[in-house]
Amino acid sequence: MSGVTAITRPFGLLACALVLSLLGGGRLLAAESYPFEMKLSNNVLGDNVFKGEITPTNGRFEQIVSSGGLRVRLSGSIAEDRVSVTGELLFSGNWRFFPFSTNGAFSSAGTFTGSVVAQRSNGQSARGSISITRPAAVAEALPKPEVQTAQSTDPKGDSAAAGQSQNQIQPEVDATGQQQVAVVVPPEPEEPALTREQRAAVQQQLSVLGLYGSAIDGNLGLGTRKAIRRFQRLNKLEPTGYLTDATLAKLEKKASAREQQIAAEQAARQRATEQQAAAEQQAAAEQKAADERAAQQAAEQKVAEERAAQQAAAEQKAAEERAAQQAAAEQKVVEERTQVATAPAVPAIPAELANLPYGRYHALVIGNNAYRSLPKLKTAAGDAEAVATLLQKEYGYDVTLLTDASEEAIVGAFTALRQSLTAEDNLLVYYAGHGWYDADAERGYWLPSMPSPTTSRTGSPTRR
Amino acid sequence: MLKAIKAKQVLVVADSCYSGTLTRGLAIGGKGPGYIQAIVDQRARTAMTSGGLEPVADSGGNGHSVFAKAFLDTLGDNTGVIDGEGVFERVRERVLLNAEQTPEYGNIRLAGHDGGDFLFVRKQ
Numbered sequence: 143m144s145g146v147t148a149i150t151r152p153f154g155l156l157a158c159a160l161v162l163s164l165l166g167g168g169r170l171l172a173a174e175s176y177p178f179e180m181k182l183s184n185n186v187l188g189d190n191v192f193k194g195e196i197t198p199t200n201g202r203f204e205q206i207v208s209s210g211g212l213r214v215r216l217s218g219s220i221a222e223d224r225v226s227v228t229g230e231l232l233f234s235g236n237w238r239f240f241p242f243s244t245n246g247a248f249s250s251a252g253t254f255t256g257s258v259v260a261q262r263s264n265g266q267s268a269r270g271s272i273s274i275t276r277p278a279a280v281a282e283a284l285p286k287p288e289v290q291t292a293q294s295t296d297p298k299g300d301s302a303a304a305g306q307s308q309n310q311i312q313p314e315v316d317a318t319g320q321q322q323v324a325v326v327v328p329p330e331p332e333e334p335a336l337t338r339e340q341r342a343a344v345q346q347q348l349s350v351l352g353l354y355g356s357a358i359d360g361n362l363g364l365g366t367r368k369a370i371r372r373f374q375r376l377n378k379l380e381p382t383g384y385l386t387d388a389t390l391a392k393l394e395k396k397a398s399a400r401e402q403q404i405a406a407e408q409a410a411r412q413r414a415t416e417q418q419a420a421a422e423q424q425a426a427a428e429q430k431a432a433d434e435r436a437a438q439q440a441a442e443q444k445v446a447e448e449r450a451a452q453q454a455a456a457e458q459k460a461a462e463e464r465a466a467q468q469a470a471a472e473q474k475v476v477e478e479r480t481q482v483a484t485a486p487a488v489p490a491i492p493a494e495l496a497n498l499p500y501g502r503y504h505a506l507v508i509g510n511n512a513y514r515s516l517p518k519l520k521t522a523a524g525d526a527e528a529v530a531t532l533l534q535k536e537y538g539y540d541v542t543l544l545t546d547a548s549e550e551a552i553v554g555a556f557t558a559l560r561q562s563l564t565a566e567d568n569l570l571v572y573y574a575g576h577g578w579y580d581a582d583a584e585r586g587y588w589l590p591s592m593p594s595p596t597t598s599r600t601g602s603p604t605r606r
Numbered sequence: 607m608l609k610a611i612k613a614k615q616v617l618v619v620a621d622s623c624y625s626g627t628l629t630r631g632l633a634i635g636g637k638g639p640g641y642i643q644a645i646v647d648q649r650a651r652t653a654m655t656s657g658g659l660e661p662v663a664d665s666g667g668n669g670h671s672v673f674a675k676a677f678l679d680t681l682g683d684n685t686g687v688i689d690g691e692g693v694f695e696r697v698r699e700r701v702l703l704n705a706e707q708t709p710e711y712g713n714i715r716l717a718g719h720d721g722g723d724f725l726f727v728r729k730q
Contacts, residue, residue: 491685491686491687491727491728491730492686494643495642495643495686495687496730498642498643498646499646499647500646500725500727501614501615503727504613521669521670521671521674522621522671524669524670525621525670525671525674528670528674528678529619529674529677529678532678532681532682533681535729536681536682536728536729537681537726537727537728537729538727538729556611559611559613560610560611560612563611563612563613564612564613565612565613565614566614567612567613567614568613568614568615568616568617568724568725569611569613569615569616569617570616570617570618570619570724571616571617571618571619572619572620572621573618573619573620573621573622574621574622574671574674575622576622
């Protein structure tokens with residue numbers, strides 16, 4: 143079974159209004175109730191049946207109905223022949239259904255039936271239906287000619303009928319007491335007669351104040367009434383939803399102020415936009431100037447680089463010229479030296495010198511690199527070999543070559559030469575190696591590479 | 607030892623440390639056209655040293671000692687007849703340019719020198 147509790151959202155305000163109404167002589171009514179039954183099924187939620195009564199106030203209702211643990215907020219509007227319902231499943235956890243809505247007309251039998259589809263974000267849905275039954279009293283209390291008369295100033299508009307219908311609700315106290323709802327019904331409003339243009343102006347003013355978002359059509363329908371009520375609440379006027387002189391005056395004042403505020407804000411935005419544009423313009427100009435400076439700097443940099451490159455090229459050229467000059471000078475020096483060295487040495491043998499009695503030429507070439515007690519030499523033996531080769535090949539010498547020779551070898555070579563050479567012979571002795579200077583005798587000596595044991599130390603130097 | 611050798615002309619070339627004492631007091635005179643002809647039969651005992659009393663720079667001459675390089679180059683350049691003194695002049699020139707040493711040339715005392723000079727005759 144389901145219980146239904148009808149509530150009006152601004153609870154505190156309702157209580158306050160109730161007290162005021164009691165003090166002010168307002169009528170305490172039990173609203174007309176529309177029995178309903180809603181079925182809602184889902185694979186997780188199971189089958190749920192909500193039963194109860196919808197109790198509209200001024201043609202509108204908002205209440206929470208429950209079935210088991212499942213609660214649904216139902217809201218909407220009920221006019222004499224039409225109904226519009228929006229429902230929202232209430233969960234505290236992650237369950238989330240999108241609100242569903244349905245609307246339609248009461249049948250001639252006074253029943254409205256609509257389908258209910260509450261979609262979930264994951265694609266699943268809860269489905270069912272809702273049926274609302276119009277109480278016979280309401281249907282009977284709809285004197286259509288009266289409605290027509292009431293709407294005479296607005297031939298097209300039947301939207302005010304919802305407001306009118308509220309007047310038709312008769313006081314009634316629910317017999318069960320369980321679903322009894324106290325509703326304040328304000329005194330019947332005496333709304334000033336307004337032209338369509340004036341009503342449109344009211345809608346415009348409400349729109350300016352952000353309370354009304356529907357069409358500016360001059361029809362004071364449910365949306366407009368609701369907006370008027372909200373305005374009245376916000377401005378501590380009696381929230382009847384009907385226009386009074388006080389409401390109209392306040393509305394005009396507030397809307398005017400709001401318009402001025404909006405205009406001021408717009409002007410401020412405009413100024414800000416202009417300032418921003420100016421700032422951007424200035425920034426652009428500065429950027430342009432900066433770009434130009436950068437370009438100029440780049441140009442100067444390029445000029446400087448070109449200058450540097452030219453200078454470098456000039457220096458390079460100068461350096462090359464200097465190097466060339468120096469090379470030429472050095473070449474000249476070398477040539478001069480070569481001339482000095484070679485000029486007198488080149489003459490071929492003249493005829494008068496070709497057949498002179500030079501005699502035979504012998505050479506004893508000694509080169510000693512290796513020493514036991516003296517620093518070793520690097521080139522002496524090689525020098526001796528080169529000299530020996532040159533003398534033999536180019537000058538026709540009979541060469542005796544001794545490298546790293548011992549004293550005995552040197553003495554032996556000299557002895558052989560002494561025995562073989564005659565007065566017709568010439569001897570060249572070439573020695574490369576360590577020498578020895580005897581300061582006392584003013585004699586220099588050559589040191590054999592390997593002195594014999596008996597002549598070690600001071601040695602028994604080979605004397606020339 | 608050199609005195610005992612019967613050879614007509616003897617040249618001692620010494621590329622060594624302390625070789626300076628080999629030679630002393632050679633006076634280089636002018637050489638007329640008949641100079642070679644005049645000395646070809648004269649006895650000579652001369653010596654060429656690489657650097658006086660100073661140690662000889664080694665490895666300064668492209669794989670040879672500075673002095674040996676100069677000596678080899680001079681004899682390689684010669685295409686005719688050149689006396690010891692001519693060789694010396696060219697060797698000294700080259701050594702002085704390339705090393706801190708001063709070659710010397712002169713006759714050898716007490717060795718039978720008779721005013722001539724050693725002659726280098728390039729093979730024809």
